[in-house]
Amino acid sequence: MIRKIIHIDEEKCNGCGLCAAACHEGAIDMVNGKARLVRENFCDGFGDCLPNCPTGAITFEEREAPAYDEAAVKEAQAARKMHETEHAHHEGGCPGSRMMQLRQSEAEDAPVASGRPVSRLAQWPCQIKLVPTRAPFFDGAKLLIAADCTAYAYAGMHEAFMRGRITLIGCPKLDDVDYTEKLTAIIRDNPIQSVTIVRMEVPCCGGLQRAAQNALQASGKFIPWQVITISRDGKVLD
Numbered sequence: 001m002i003r004k005i006i007h008i009d010e011e012k013c014n015g016c017g018l019c020a021a022a023c024h025e026g027a028i029d030m031v032n033g034k035a036r037l038v039r040e041n042f043c044d045g046f047g048d049c050l051p052n053c054p055t056g057a058i059t060f061e062e063r064e065a066p067a068y069d070e071a072a073v074k075e076a077q078a079a080r081k082m083h084e085t086e087h088a089h090h091e092g093g094c095p096g097s098r099m100m101q102l103r104q105s106e107a108e109d110a111p112v113a114s115g116r117p118v119s120r121l122a123q124w125p126c127q128i129k130l131v132p133t134r135a136p137f138f139d140g141a142k143l144l145i146a147a148d149c150t151a152y153a154y155a156g157m158h159e160a161f162m163r164g165r166i167t168l169i170g171c172p173k174l175d176d177v178d179y180t181e182k183l184t185a186i187i188r189d190n191p192i193q194s195v196t197i198v199r200m201e202v203p204c205c206g207g208l209q210r211a212a213q214n215a216l217q218a219s220g221k222f223i224p225w226q227v228i229t230i231s232r233d234g235k236v237l238d
Contacts, residue, residue, distance in 0.1 A: 012057035183215035
């Protein structure tokens, strides 16, 4: 189709990279020190990159080009964001979200005769939006996907549900995000043994359950799974 698309004059390009940074769609890459339009179907023709070019190397032109593919752009943006998050985890990133596998001592793994509570959290981070999609602690893991309120409502959360599992917590209402894509990658790309979903009885927890169930289906795997519901007064309903 004939449409408006950007043109980059490589003779004028000084390789500053400002246009690539300004292109939110990811249509421009730096190749051998020069800006280049490498994904024509990612260019929306609006020209956010133009005012950032200090040498005037970018202009509009009307020519034969593939149609703008918004779906492909969004998919690439999501993949890039996920990659950047995982890179930050592995390269350091925020010290508080640095990946760790936590091991309890043999004494702590035995029944606690003193009545002193013992943490059963097996890894860090545990927030769904912070945890990487690939990690050593996912190898052969029994996965617990829990609404973050459940640990406050149900006093026995650690012993009843977290013990022996890798715990992922979240609230799609507070995070304002659909966890399906992230959970799909975790289940699909790791040898997960089982999935337990622990949610509150409140309707907004349905978003977490749906995301987990959709992820199980999208992963293409047949994994044992169950849903457990906690009442607001701390009782197990299922």
